[in-house]
Amino acid sequence: MNASDSDEDSYNERTALVPAEAPALPSYTPAPDPDPPNQTTAKRPAASRQAGPVAGDSGSGGHGDSAGSSGRGSDQDADADEEELTLKYGAKHVIMLFIPVTLCMVVVVATIKSVSFYSEKTDQQLIYTPFTENTASVGRRLLNSVLNTIIMISVIVVMTVFLVVLYKYRCYKFIHGWLILSSLMLLFWFSFMYLGEVFKTYNVAVDYPTVAVVIWNFGGVGMICIHWKGPLALQQAYLILISALMALVFIKYLPEWSAWVILGAISVYDLVAVLSPKGPLRMLVETAQERNEPIFPALIYSSAMMWTVGMASPADAQRSGHETDEEAEQSGRGAEPESRQPRPFTDSELEEDRGVKLGLGDFIFYSVLVGKAAATGGDWNTTLACFVAILIGLCLTLLLLAIFKKALPALPISITFGLVFYFSTDFLVQPFMDNLAANQFYI
Amino acid sequence: MNLERLPNEEKLSLCRKYYLGGFAFLPFLWLVNVVWFFKEAFVKPVYSEQLQIKTYVKRSALGLLLWVTVLTTWITIFQHYRAEWGEVGDYLSFTIPLGIP
Numbered sequence: 001m002n003a004s005d006s007d008e009d010s011y012n013e014r015t016a017l018v019p020a021e022a023p024a025l026p027s028y029t030p031a032p033d034p035d036p037p038n039q040t041t042a043k044r045p046a047a048s049r050q051a052g053p054v055a056g057d058s059g060s061g062g063h064g065d066s067a068g069s070s071g072r073g074s075d076q077d078a079d080a081d082e083e084e085l086t087l088k089y090g091a092k093h094v095i096m097l098f099i100p101v102t103l104c105m106v107v108v109v110a111t112i113k114s115v116s117f118y119s120e121k122t123d124q125q126l127i128y129t130p131f132t133e134n135t136a137s138v139g140r141r142l143l144n145s146v147l148n149t150i151i152m153i154s155v156i157v158v159m160t161v162f163l164v165v166l167y168k169y170r171c172y173k174f175i176h177g178w179l180i181l182s183s184l185m186l187l188f189w190f191s192f193m194y195l196g197e198v199f200k201t202y203n204v205a206v207d208y209p210t211v212a213v214v215i216w217n218f219g220g221v222g223m224i225c226i227h228w229k230g231p232l233a234l235q236q237a238y239l240i241l242i243s244a245l246m247a248l249v250f251i252k253y254l255p256e257w258s259a260w261v262i263l264g265a266i267s268v269y270d271l272v273a274v275l276s277p278k279g280p281l282r283m284l285v286e287t288a289q290e291r292n293e294p295i296f297p298a299l300i301y302s303s304a305m306m307w308t309v310g311m312a313s314p315a316d317a318q319r320s321g322h323e324t325d326e327e328a329e330q331s332g333r334g335a336e337p338e339s340r341q342p343r344p345f346t347d348s349e350l351e352e353d354r355g356v357k358l359g360l361g362d363f364i365f366y367s368v369l370v371g372k373a374a375a376t377g378g379d380w381n382t383t384l385a386c387f388v389a390i391l392i393g394l395c396l397t398l399l400l401l402a403i404f405k406k407a408l409p410a411l412p413i414s415i416t417f418g419l420v421f422y423f424s425t426d427f428l429v430q431p432f433m434d435n436l437a438a439n440q441f442y443i
Numbered sequence: 444m445n446l447e448r449l450p451n452e453e454k455l456s457l458c459r460k461y462y463l464g465g466f467a468f469l470p471f472l473w474l475v476n477v478v479w480f481f482k483e484a485f486v487k488p489v490y491s492e493q494l495q496i497k498t499y500v501k502r503s504a505l506g507l508l509l510w511v512t513v514l515t516t517w518i519t520i521f522q523h524y525r526a527e528w529g530e531v532g533d534y535l536s537f538t539i540p541l542g543i544p
Contacts, residue, residue, distance in 0.1 A: 203542065204540060205521075205522065205525055205536055205540050207536055207537060208535055210514070211537045213468065216468060216469070217470065217472075220469050220471070221471045221475060229457060231444060231475065235444070
């Protein structure tokens with residue numbers, strides 16, 4: 001099977017998604033917001049990268065009650081309340097994101113460890129990494145991996161910019177179509193491959209009709225849940241699964257050294273794209289905020305459903321959520337707090353459905369890092385170390401989000417920690433532990 | 444998507460669409476329908492659209508049961524007789540196990 005073509009397509013779409021998302025949203029907390037800062041900015045958890053348009057709205061991020069009471073209370077009380085609420089919500093969001101990120105990584109690691117297909121080295125490479133790593137000298141190999149990275153990152157940059165341009169000029173249909181094609185490919189083709197490999201690993205006979213029914217159901221319900229309406233838990237589950245599938249494809253088809261260099265380069269790109277004023281992701285988020293539209297709900301993992309009283313309909317939120325894959329990926333990469341804006345006139349129905357949003361691209365790259373560690377690292381020490389590193393990075397990112405209240409890139413801190421832990425564990429801790437065990441020396 | 448927030452007509456419409464969608468060889472959709480709307484149909488206090496939602500949930504459950512029976516039967520038959528069917532068995536197989544049974 002020529003994997004390049006299919007991979008390429010999905011890769012196109014996925015990389016678009018993956019690239020760092022969430023440019024920092026300066027206007028996340030509405031600057032000219034007339035409401036007293038107590039009720040608006042303070043309440044809003046800063047953790048979200050994707051400052052969705054909803055998030056950008058004023059509205060107390062915090063409970064409606066608090067908003068009311070803080071408005072009435074003294075400034076100092078309100079401040080203290082806000083701080084507390086921010087931190088409390090920040091902590092809750094961290095937990096809310098730990099679970100999906102962990103689940104995604106668990107799926108990837110379990111697959112890598114059991115299905116040998118995904119860790120077999122193949123000569124087939126993605127078209128985005130044309131330089132081979134089977135070279136004689138170390139220097140040549142290093143050069144090839146750097147060149148591969150440059151090509152990959154440029155592809156990502158180009159697609160991101162393309163996406164932002166499309167979004168700016170309101171080519172929603174194109175974006176929509178692209179997104180649907182991309183998720184179709186993931187939900188049907190990749191899961192078909194995955195299922196085939198799992199069956200081969202466990203040596204069971206399966207017939208075509210059964211497989212057809214299973215894949216059709218899985219993909220069909222997935223499309224409905226992600227792109228239309230469905231139970232939130234199921235949608236989250238599907239997003240986690242497609243992120244895991246994508247990560248597995250990356251792990252299989254990216255050459256060894258290139259993968260690590262790409263991980264590093266993409267964190268840097270994420271940082272730049274999200275935080276710099278002309279960064280494509282930042283522009284994307286700002287545009288979305290101006291237009292008061294949510295950003296690509298289909299490609300962002302959201303831990304709670306947004307429900308803005310006063311929004312036209314839930315369908316709107318989801319429709320506009322389908323932004324191009326790239327955007328989704330990009331937005332996926334940001335972590336974004338979602339806050340509901342209670343409308344002043346519906347006090348009785350105020351709902352604080354705070355959630356945090358994290359871009360799918362972040363899921364994918366976290367899983368790629370842990371998966372690679374599981375596939376090529378020493379043993380479970382390395383895998384666990386990378387896992388812990390990524391979670392710590394995520395905590396820190398969310399903490400920063402709570403402090404800065406802007407869209408932030410979720411990749412850099414986690415990936416840096418992950419890389420550091422991987423290399424140090426593999427080359428320092430592993431031999432150390434082995435020696436200790438071999439010599440029966442317990443510390 | 445939180446069902447709590449939807450007005451009743453929309454709940455009914457959603458349930459109906461899921462029910463109709465299941466006819467496209469999507470028993471999983473029926474399963475989702477049953478699980479998702481179970482509380483709405485059987486646990487919540489009565490409201491006007493509830494009766495219709497109940498019908499849809501019941502029919503989805505029925506359709507799901509039918510599909511499960513058909514699939515289980517087919518899989519059992521296939522697993523049992525695959526080796527004996529020879530060529531046809533291989534033609535139908537997506538993956539063929541290695542080794543000697």
